[in-house]
Amino acid sequence: MTSCDPGALTASTTRLAPAEVPALLRLLPRQDPLSWVRRGEGMVAWGVAAVCRTDGPARFADAAKWWSELVARADVHDEVDEPGTGLLAFGSFAFAEQPGDSVLVVPRVVVGRRGEHAWVTTIDTQESGPQEAPDLAVTEPAAAPADVVFTDGAVDGESWMSVVAEGVARIRSGALEKVVLARDLVATATAPIDVRHPLSRLAASYPMCWTFHVDRLFGATPEMLVRRERGLVTSRVLAGTIRRTGDDEHDLALAAALARSSKDLEEHEYAVRSVADALEPHCSSMNVPESPFVLHLPNVMHLATDVAGVARDETSALDLAAALHPSAAVGGTPTESAVALIAEIEGMDRGRYAGPVGWMDASGDGEWGIALRSGELVGDGSTVRLFAGCGVVGSSDPAAELAESQAKLIPVRDSLAAD
Template sequence: MAVASVTGSPFSLAPAERARLLRHVELAAKRARHRGGSPVLAGISVRVDAGVDPSGTVVASRRGDEPWFVMEQPDRGGSVVAALGCAVAIDADGPDRFRTVARRWRTLLAAAAVDPPAGPRGSGPVAVGGFAFADQGGASPHWRGFAPGSMHVPELSLARRGDEVWMSLTALIAGADNPDARVADLAARADELVSRPLPMLDPDPVGGHEVVGAMPPEHYVGAVARAVERIRAGKLAKIVLAREVQVHASQAHQAGGVLGILRDAFPSCFVFCVGRGERTFIAASPELLIRRDGLRAGTLALAGSTRRSADPAVDDHLGEQLLQSTKDRGEQQIVTARILRALRPHSVWVTGAEEPEVVRMANIQHLATPIRAQLAAPVPVVELAGLLHPTPAVGGEPHAVALPMIPELEGLDRGWYAGPVGWTDANEDGEFCVALRSALLDGPVARCYAGVGVVADSDPAAELAETEIKLQALLPVLAL
């Protein structure tokens, strides 16, 4: 497979690639006319130099408040999907938002004039974005731009796995469009790309960071105590409660620099950024919600956690205590059982590990149960995400009882915190993580979120301390 032309920009289209793009655009315009004027997607995918850093390129090449997206898992073959711009916005709210988004994406793909699938997963036309925790979540002003369900088909995307990097250009073509002009616009966008690594985080020269809770710690302790009372009264088995802690700086937080630090510090996590206008939602999440590759699906039941130690012997001891903890094992089993129940009706078989394992991040250890399924039919990954969300790891059990209690006890708008964030491709494959260890960057204000699972024998003070451990993924970086 030829690498994109290096004439001018390293991302410039070669003459043959530009001619192929023109054919796709012309075909899309013809289909749009035959469809009564409904626009049609057109696009091209080309291989680019393996030395390109997709995330750094997107950060360096963003125009103003242009939408952007990055999702990396460095330890998994260096996999990245990074994107710029928005050819089509697919937004939805309400209880059917996942199915609505999946249906609209399938409709766009059915008429699209694009290259056949090639390159790593996530290359070709993609839709990137995420979903709020609640059906109508993100109504607060600081979540503006992050609809309850919002997937963007980017104008330009870069996908990497191992030593392969591919660039995809996509546009929505109307029947009356001038094909030559649309191709020129897409080619010019590729020419403008700047190949750079992610920027270093430049510490605030005057400091002055202030870290404050959206609610006092006593509010959270009280919320946990009230939840424990309801659980012991038999109203529910588990509920997850979150906190918001804000970092106020003297200058705007630097999303690209924060992303670089998180990528280095948490290589086994899903490190992502979703930029909408002047705001960026950023995270280093340990939790896979769903990954689909054809009829194969995989997920991870993640619940129960403890701190890390610099002493290897103490660290191992803490992990063993976690494995033997009745509270944490019970919490883990609730999550695993729900995921298995949700996938079973759609699968030929679904299986989870007999025993959970300890997974270690830079600052925390978790109990995790990998789960795999062979699907009976190719349910789109977006719909699978809707079937699983919210798992008891971020919601509660039973969820019909727990979900209305969460905003009542927390007193905050979670927005996209604990919602699914990810991407889907032309095969309706893709992956979504759960947006944990996350922060919403809004100029000089960063809103950081972390939560814990509350069960019958939860200790409110200990649960508050666990949120402090989880907040350490982002607070030290944002307070530099």
């Protein structure tokens, strides 16, 4: 673990009138932006008051320990007292134990809006001292990336179908029930990319998703791994996908077919079961719906189930995320066998793709999504790795899984285009 020691932090949250707060993403500066926004609500932040990087099997526990120690030393003045106010950290965690680099970032300024509440939080270090009230004026729109070229990532499409076929063979042999296999695509521009451009495009095109950016990883995820809010725990499970055609009547028929698909229902059942089993030790009661609903997004439709529970103890949102990761939706079933197979045959380093991404506050409340429909800026920032994955079961067809992965790459791919 590596971290800075800022000493005792001072966090001050002031209430704002919602009308005082412009569109959140328009407030972000180019330097050190952070975001967690859905349907115009959520939080944006910038600056770095403290940072912690962890890796390995203890990456969640090390981050949680660092955070609890930071919270214990902090001086917090919070006149709003809502989830997400006061001292706050944004985080993004590696999918695998190795290799991997996970991060928690405590920003200098946070601006939030949620329902009738809006606020600004400033976080000061002993070294920096108090900062001036932040300017909430909108910034100039970010320029689109220049001359973007797309190339194959670690594995090309034809080779990836062979990887899927190997996964199907292992499943049919009885080695496991499901494995989620991912691939990447590389986008290269002629100059460093201003991440605010793809963020704004993703938020506009996918308002029902959580548009995030933490430490160069950005995206719009439809999947809430876990939310903890004043003792209530919720988790949205997505597994089973079909591509939309743009024809409403045809898409309704496809949605009905998805809801009856034995392959997709089987995949979804595995994912729901893994989430319920992971949450059960931490909850005094749970509600697990018997059947999924179809979630309609602009480019795809998913089978979805919302699992809910009441927290049994003071377990934090990060502790719950650690207990849930990796779920069957991003790993497979049984988890240990699936993750081992991913490491053996997938052929790429996922990094923080498909790991938990989100935020938590000093009370333990927070929201952790799964870093799907995402891209990661690498090198000097002119290159982005785009990611997509598919759940593979015994009846999976490699060509169909390749087509599904291509559909899932569309959101981030399109976000890099000019307006």
